[in-house]
Amino acid sequence: MxxxxxxxxxxxxxxxxxxxxxxxxxxxxxxxxxxxxxxAEQLLEQARVQVLSLLGAENGFRCIxxxxxxxxxxxxxxxxxxxxxxxxxHLITSAVEHPSVLTVFQSLESEGFEVTLLPVLDNGTVDPExxxxxxxxxxxxxxxxxxxxxxxxxxxLPTLGKLIKENSxxxxxVDAAQSVGKLPVDLSKLRVDMLTFSAHKFYGLKGSGALIxxxxxxxxxxxYGGGQEFGLRSGTADPARAAALAKALRLSLxxxxxxxxxxxxxxxxxxxxxxxxxxxxxxxxxxEGSPYIINCSVAGIKPETxxxxxxEKGIYISTVSACSARQTIESxxxxxxxxxxxxxxxxxxxxxxxxxxxxxxxxxxxTLSTIIEMLR
Ligand SMILES: Cc1ncc(COP(=O)(O)O)c(C=O)c1O
Numbered sequence: 355m356x357x358x359x360x361x362x363x364x365x366x367x368x369x370x371x372x373x374x375x376x377x378x379x380x381x382x383x384x385x386x387x388x389x390x391x392x393x394a395e396q397l398l399e400q401a402r403v404q405v406l407s408l409l410g411a412e413n414g415f416r417c418i419x420x421x422x423x424x425x426x427x428x429x430x431x432x433x434x435x436x437x438x439x440x441x442x443x444h445l446i447t448s449a450v451e452h453p454s455v456l457t458v459f460q461s462l463e464s465e466g467f468e469v470t471l472l473p474v475l476d477n478g479t480v481d482p483e484x485x486x487x488x489x490x491x492x493x494x495x496x497x498x499x500x501x502x503x504x505x506x507x508x509x510x511l512p513t514l515g516k517l518i519k520e521n522s523x524x525x526x527x528v529d530a531a532q533s534v535g536k537l538p539v540d541l542s543k544l545r546v547d548m549l550t551f552s553a554h555k556f557y558g559l560k561g562s563g564a565l566i567x568x569x570x571x572x573x574x575x576x577x578y579g580g581g582q583e584f585g586l587r588s589g590t591a592d593p594a595r596a597a598a599l600a601k602a603l604r605l606s607l608x609x610x611x612x613x614x615x616x617x618x619x620x621x622x623x624x625x626x627x628x629x630x631x632x633x634x635x636x637x638x639x640x641x642e643g644s645p646y647i648i649n650c651s652v653a654g655i656k657p658e659t660x661x662x663x664x665x666e667k668g669i670y671i672s673t674v675s676a677c678s679a680r681q682t683i684e685s686x687x688x689x690x691x692x693x694x695x696x697x698x699x700x701x702x703x704x705x706x707x708x709x710x711x712x713x714x715x716x717x718x719x720x721t722l723s724t725i726i727e728m729l730r
Pocket of ligand 1: 361421452499529530552
């Protein structure tokens with residue numbers, strides 16, 4: 355039983371079929387001028403249009419297909435910071451961003467940029483007032499996540515975007531790796547400039563993601579070469595991966611509200627069970643966070659021991675962000691949210707998906723409670 359869907363989801367059969375069919379039938383180089391090349395290019399461009407339309411970004415935005423959110427984050431942050439450095443070198447992000455954002459800011463700091471790391475409220479979100487106070491005339495880029503990957507906190511993008519646009523000329527980049535495909539993201543209604551996501555978070559393929567950015571925005575690429583993807587990401591584009599991403603996004607957004615309601619009910623059941631176990635504290639907000647993510651700290655028991663105990667019963671959860679699970683014990687996110695090193699060292703994450711069923715949740719709740727009792 356898998357409860358680590360915030361780390362990745364299984365690819366949907368339909369997505370795999372699309373990937374296979376495009377690879378078999380339209381494998382020509384999409385940049386070639388011959389007929390098979392042009393057909394492959396057509397599919398690539400169709401996927402681009404579909405992705406933009408599913409995100410309310412038909413007007414004024416471009417989509418670049420990338421290898422995932424890590425690459426998109428690197429490209430957006432580095433690209434925007436360097437593009438506007440003649441205007442200013444002050445950048446803003448938050449303390450709870452994914453490492454693929456935080457470490458890019460750290461590297462920019464070593465290159466002479468000044469970075470303000472915003473704290474978060476105890477529900478894990480950025481306080482708009484803190485952001486307003488941090489804005490300066492030389493601020494050129496603000497990067498904040500939509501949904502936090504460890505505690506599920508949802509930043510108020512409409513308020514943050516409005517505030518940024520009314521008080522600065524800065525570019526607003528959003529890492530939406532944990533929201534795209536799960537919650538509605540409509541760029542026509544948000545004042546967001548750049549948006550990052552990964553397909554494998556919503557039943558797409560690993561090594562596949564996108565960056566959405568303003569049509570008029572030019573920035574330095576990370577990869578130089580043949581000038582593909584508007585000159586911003588060189589290398590032969592992959593129509594099969596692009597078509598699979600568009601398919602995954604379309605399917606995951608079908609009946610998204612029903613899926614959200616179902617997952618919310620499952621989350622409630624888990625939270626109820628957790629609150630009945632002594633010395634278990636929920637990290638982040640129970641009611642306002644993403645229904646897909648639950649984070650709690652179990653006092654006095656190492657999270658690895660709980661993970662191991664559950665794993666032996668065929669139940670899989672995670673400790674800190676999966677990408678850094680082998681490097682760190684303390685969760686920087688839980689520390690920033692709760693202010694407690696104890697809780698940060700004892701946190702576990704349970705993450706759900708639309709394919710999670712009640713029976714699995716019941717088994718998880720019962721097993722978790724038994725294991726914690728046994729370990730005490
Ligand atoms: C919020 C967030 N941003 C970025 C990433 C990086 O995504 P990928 O590993 O697909 O590049 C993840 C993956 O866990 C994430 O949760």
